[in-house]
Amino acid sequence: RKEVEQDPGPFNVPEGATVAFNCTYSNSASQSFFWYRQDCRKEPKLLMSVYSSGNEDGRFTAQLNRASQYMSLLIRDSKLSDSATYLCVVNPHGGSQGNLIFGKGTKLSVKP
Amino acid sequence: EPEVTQTPSHQVTQMGQEVILRCVPISNHLYFYWYRQILGQKVEFLVSFYNNEISEKSEIFDDQFSVERPDGSNFTLKIRSTKLEDSAMYFCASSEAGEGGTVLTFGAGSRLTVL
Numbered sequence: 001r002k003e004v005e006q007d008p009g010p011f012n013v014p015e016g017a018t019v020a021f022n023c024t025y026s027n028s029a030s031q032s033f034f035w036y037r038q039d040c041r042k043e044p045k046l047l048m049s050v051y052s053s054g055n056e057d058g059r060f061t062a063q064l065n066r067a068s069q070y071m072s073l074l075i076r077d078s079k080l081s082d083s084a085t086y087l088c089v090v091n092p093h094g095g096s097q098g099n100l101i102f103g104k105g106t107k108l109s110v111k112p
Numbered sequence: 113e114p115e116v117t118q119t120p121s122h123q124v125t126q127m128g129q130e131v132i133l134r135c136v137p138i139s140n141h142l143y144f145y146w147y148r149q150i151l152g153q154k155v156e157f158l159v160s161f162y163n164n165e166i167s168e169k170s171e172i173f174d175d176q177f178s179v180e181r182p183d184g185s186n187f188t189l190k191i192r193s194t195k196l197e198d199s200a201m202y203f204c205a206s207s208e209a210g211e212g213g214t215v216l217t218f219g220a221g222s223r224l225t226v227l
Binding site for chain 2: 004038041042043044045046049087098099100101102103104105
């Protein structure tokens with residue numbers, strides 16, 4: 001079973017749309033959760049950490065369901081600049097040092 | 113904003129040759145990492161480094177690979193006897209702390225092409 005699974009997309013949405021991405025992870029002992037964004041041929045950049053109670057950062061809302069081993073990212077009012085690949089990332093060990101497990105990513109394309 | 117810098121941005125090498133990829137982590141960061149991403153695939157952890165020694169490594173990081181902090185600023189990844197399947201983007205990252213929730217800052221990557 002893959003450690004972190006995501007729908008690869010692509011999600012093609014118009015500007016202003018709301019779009020949601022889902023992710024499941026296999027290690028129930030995972031302690032830390034993140035969404036990263038990666039532009040084509042660029043490095044991953046942290047979008048937001050994900051907390052058990054859910055958290056919001058502007059147009060972005062992240063949710064975590066530990067019981068179902070499921071994460072989600074909601075983007076409201078999509079901008080052209082949101083076009084990228086969104087990576088679901090899990091630290092499976094809690095106390096370990098930066099051994100992040102990445103999903104393959106969901107590609108988002110926002111059209112005018 | 114502080115950044116992680118990597119050189120070279122692109123290296124082309126012949127199969128069997130040795131390559132060294134260089135990274136300058138953020139100056140006050142204590143934990144350093146190498147990840148790789150084969151084209152079209154996911155980002156994969158290779159190794160983490162703290163206090164001048166490897167703290168964790170993946171099964172990918174076999175005897176072909178080594179890391180070193182030769183001075184107070186550089187962090188290097190050496191790949192001996194490169195193979196075609198080593199062609200990938202190699203990302204260096206660093207963090208202030210090492211616990212699970214810590215945030216990593218990635219460099220722009222070094223693209224390695226093995227012919």
